[in-house]
Amino acid sequence: MQSETSSPLSRRQLAAGAASLCCLASLPSHARGHAPSLAVGDFLMPAQGKDSALLTESQIRNGDTAIMCWPVSAQTHQPRMETPYNRLWVVRTQAGFRGYSVICQHAGCLVSDWDSKTHRLTCPCHGSVYDVEHDGAVVGGPAPLPLPFAAIAVVDGHLRLAGGFSAKVGGHASRAD
Numbered sequence: 001m002q003s004e005t006s007s008p009l010s011r012r013q014l015a016a017g018a019a020s021l022c023c024l025a026s027l028p029s030h031a032r033g034h035a036p037s038l039a040v041g042d043f044l045m046p047a048q049g050k051d052s053a054l055l056t057e058s059q060i061r062n063g064d065t066a067i068m069c070w071p072v073s074a075q076t077h078q079p080r081m082e083t084p085y086n087r088l089w090v091v092r093t094q095a096g097f098r099g100y101s102v103i104c105q106h107a108g109c110l111v112s113d114w115d116s117k118t119h120r121l122t123c124p125c126h127g128s129v130y131d132v133e134h135d136g137a138v139v140g141g142p143a144p145l146p147l148p149f150a151a152i153a154v155v156d157g158h159l160r161l162a163g164g165f166s167a168k169v170g171g172h173a174s175r176a177d
């Protein structure tokens with residue numbers, strides 16, 4: 001694990017990051033139900049590859065790139081790998097950086113496919129397709145709800161969580177549906 005080199009996140013910086021996405025100000029109480037380990041201020045670490053460096057703004061220069069990440073505690077510097085519900089697809093949308101859940105809203109499979117041309121995420125199990133430029137809206141397949149996302153702020157060049165998920169994470173139907 002690379003040591004943290006940036007200064008701690010100040011209350012003012014966190015407030016600014018959270019305020020940048022107004023929907024997070026009214027998070028329902030169940031929003032963290034399946035991702036209890038996420039915390040505001042968490043760093044992000046790419047989930048694939050050998051490099052355990054913390055994710056920086058420069059790694060996602062435009063909307064064509066999506067990187068699956070684990071959140072990393074700002075206090076312990078340990079990745080929060082205790083549940084797959086913590087993983088996020090980090091993307092740069094026209095509304096700013098966001099971290100979309102990797103758990104399909106249909107029956108809970110891994111949303112594993114990123115299309116850099118359409119900026120959509122697809123679940124291979126039954127073909128649900130989510131549009132990251134439109135708040136994770138379902139644009140194909142059987143998923144009943146949009147893909148939840150968390151706001152991400154840029155602090156000293158690092159991408160850090162600025163809020164919890166926008167809705168309950170996880171499958172809302174059995175895999176036989």
Ligand code: FES
Pocket residue numbers: 104105106107108109123124125126127128141142143
């Ligand atoms: S679990 Fe993703 S489309 Fe069914």
